[in-house]
Each structure stands twice: as structure tokens, then as C-alpha cells.
Amino acid sequence: MSSARVTKWQGADPPNEAAMQRLLRQEGLSAHAWQNRPYDTYAAHSHSYDKVIYVVRGSITFGLPDLAEKLVLASGDRLDLQKGVRHDAEVGPEGVVCLEAHLP
Numbered sequence: 483m484s485s486a487r488v489t490k491w492q493g494a495d496p497p498n499e500a501a502m503q504r505l506l507r508q509e510g511l512s513a514h515a516w517q518n519r520p521y522d523t524y525a526a527h528s529h530s531y532d533k534v535i536y537v538v539r540g541s542i543t544f545g546l547p548d549l550a551e552k553l554v555l556a557s558g559d560r561l562d563l564q565k566g567v568r569h570d571a572e573v574g575p576e577g578v579v580c581l582e583a584h585l586p
Contacts, residue, residue, distance in 0.1 A: 485567045486546055491558025502536040502558075502581050509534075511583035518542075518578050524571040532585035535561040541574030 491497045499515075506513045511534065526547050537555045544553045544561060548568050555561055556574075563569065 485549070485564045486544070486551075486553060486569070487562045488553050488555060489560040489562070491560075493558070497536075497538070497558030499538045499579075499581065502538065506534065506536070506581065506583050509583075511585070513581040513583040515579065515581055517580070518573045520573060520575050520577045522573040522577075524569075526568050526570040528566050528568045529563075530565055532565050533563050534583045534585065535563070536581045538579040538581060540576045540578035542578045542580070543572050543574070545570040545572075 493501055495501070503513060513536070515538070526545070535555075537557055537559050539557055541554065541556045544555065545551070546553070546567065546569055553561065
């Protein structure tokens, strides 16, 4: 996996939480849900694990300050983020609901 990768929704039906949970389970992953209010922000930080995030509703922009990149995610989008990658985030105007799983 590259340090961060966004995959757009590939399903024939509109994205929904049940379908995202099913896709994660097929990969042997267990996800938890989290949400934020509009325009909430996270300062730059990193994690000691690889993680996968699906956006269920709303939008969020992840910044990769060390790479000078911005990754905009909307409903159905998936972010694969490698451990140790510094990232920040800003929630969009409608807030965001996400599913997050950590890779073993």
C-alpha cells in the first residue's frame, strides 16, 4: 500500500453502512463508527497501525502535510492510511459519519 490511497465507491447501489461493513468483514476487519460535527478539525498526528476509513455520510478532507497533499472524501469513499503517516483532517459542511478499522 502506498502511504495513503483513496478508493471511490465501486458498488452498483448507492453506498450505505451495511454494504461497507460487509466489505470490511470480507477482509477480516471489524469496524467501529465515529462522527464529527461540521468543520471539526484534527491537528496533524500519526498512528502506530494501518487503518481503513469508509465515509458513510458527509465529507472529510485529510491533509498529508509531509507530502503537501489533500485527500477529499465523500460518501462511499475509502481511505487506506499506512501507519506512521502524519495526517490532519477537516470535516465538511454537513458533518461526517465514518467506519474505521485497523489492519492486523
